[in-house]
Amino acid sequence: MDPRFAHVTDWIFDLDNTLYPASTRLFDLIDERMSAYVQRLLDCDPVEARRVQKNYFREHGTTLAGLMQHHDVDPHHFLDDVHDIALDRIAPDLRLGEALRRLPGRRFVFTNGDSSYAGRVLAAIGIGEDFHGLIDIHATGYRPKPDAHGYALLVDRFRIDPARAVLVEDMAKNLTPAKALGMTTVWVDNGSDHGNHLHDADAIDLTITDVADWLTILPEDAHVG
Known part of the structure; x- marks a missing residue:
């Protein structure tokens, strides 16, 4: 086992663009539905809707947080709408499942999405039964990562x-509160939109590009890099 992780008993994973590759572009489908939602809500053109959506994402951590603050949007209505996507861009990942099950200790999902969508995605990957718990955006009271509240919860x-x-x-910025708590941090630098936003090298212990690749070699490789 890589000595940086030999002490770990709880393994916490983000969902989107972490437990499946960003190259699948699955989140693009959600992104498109977010823009369409904003366009309908504000009765504006697609360019303005996109501008508002991305501004809220950057300023509030999620588009939803901005919509709730500025437009009193119902989070359940929003999340049900934007997560109504086909999952055929992702496929079962047997290697990831096997690697997860080899990890010592417990495994968790910590996501700014909701549990219903997360369950669908985990099932599609074939790892729906491989986690001991999940914290979603409903559980955090709609205070998304990197708000410290969700980490404490x-x-x-x-x-x-x-x-x-x-x-x-x-998302590199989401590792900063974890590092402040004393967690070991792993950044999946795989091309996610704004993945390097507010990147803080001091808050990152290891940078990887693929979770399955990393976990597969982790037990026997003491020089993961």
Whole structure:
């Protein structure tokens, strides 16, 4: 086992563009539905809808957070709408499943999406039964990563010792609160939209490009890089 992770007993994973590759462009489908939702809500043209959507994402952590603050949008209505997508861009990943099940300790999902969508995605990948718990945007009271509230909730609800936990995440900024708590951090630098936004090298212990590749060699390779 890589000595940087030999102490880890709780493995925490983001969902989108982390447990499946960003190259699948699955999140593009959600992104398109977000823009369409904003366009209908504001009765504006597609260019303006896109501008508003991305501004809210950058300023509030998620488009939803911005819509809730500025337009009193119902989060359930929004999430049900934007997650109504086909999942045929992702396929079962047997190698990832096997690697996850080899990890010592517990496995969790920590996502700015909702549990219904997360369940569908995990099932499509073939890893729906491989996690011990999940924290979604409803659980955090719609305070998305990197808001510290969700991290504290995760630690408290599942009695996680941050010093023995790792967070694996494609958005570099979302690793900063985890590092502040004492977690080991892994950045999945795989081309996610704004994945390097507010990148803080001091908050990142390891950078990888593919979770399945990393986990497959982790048990026997002491020089993961």
